[in-house]
Amino acid sequence: MKNVIFHPLAEQELIDATAYYEEQKPGLGLEFLEEVEEAVNFLMLYPEAGSKVKSSARRIILPKFSYSLFYRILEDDRIRILAVAHQKRRTQYWAERE
Numbered sequence: 001m002k003n004v005i006f007h008p009l010a011e012q013e014l015i016d017a018t019a020y021y022e023e024q025k026p027g028l029g030l031e032f033l034e035e036v037e038e039a040v041n042f043l044m045l046y047p048e049a050g051s052k053v054k055s056s057a058r059r060i061i062l063p064k065f066s067y068s069l070f071y072r073i074l075e076d077d078r079i080r081i082l083a084v085a086h087q088k089r090r091t092q093y094w095a096e097r098e
Contacts, residue, residue, distance in 0.1 A: 013084040
């Protein structure tokens with residue numbers, strides 16, 4: 001099983017999206033956070049499940065929210081989440097993240 005780490009900007013995107021959903025409806029932020037957690041746990045077991053989007057980057061789509069996790073599988077048995085991106089946000093803004 002691989003360990004998962006978040007790029008600092010991806011971590012901030014997660015915090016911002018959670019806060020946004022919580023403002024829209026109490027409890028919705030927690031639902032979003034739980035869905036991200038489920039996706040991360042899935043990636044820990046099946047790291048290559050996401051579709052390739054750019055060289056070594058992959059994407060997994062959250063089923064209930066309009067968000068995707070962009071990530072890279074690292075050589076040291078870790079997965080790095082590069083972005084927690086809304087699907088209508090400009091594409092590949094995260095592409096330069098390591």
